[in-house]
Amino acid sequence: MRVAICFAGLPYYIRQNKDYWLDTIHRYNADVYASLWDEEEVYQQGDTIQHFKETYKPLSLEVESQKAL
Numbered sequence: 001m002r003v004a005i006c007f008a009g010l011p012y013y014i015r016q017n018k019d020y021w022l023d024t025i026h027r028y029n030a031d032v033y034a035s036l037w038d039e040e041e042v043y044q045q046g047d048t049i050q051h052f053k054e055t056y057k058p059l060s061l062e063v064e065s066q067k068a069l
Helices: 014-028 049-056
Strands: 004-009 031-037 060-064
Touching: 004 014, 014 049, 031 049, 049 060
Parallel strands: 004 031, 031 060
Antiparallel strands: none
C-alpha cells in the first residue's frame, strides 16, 4: 500500500505542526505533495513556501496566486 499526503491552501504553522507531520510521513513512508497559495507569513514568521519545501520535501509543489482565485 502506498500513502500520499497532500497539503493545500496557505503554508501556515509549519514549525508547530512539523513533528506530527514528519512522524506521519516517516511512519508510512508517505509521498508528499502540495498545492499552496502564494501568501506567506500570514499567521507567523517562517510560514513560507521555501520553509515548507525544506521541511517536508514534497515530490511535487504547485504554487498558485491567491488573488487569481
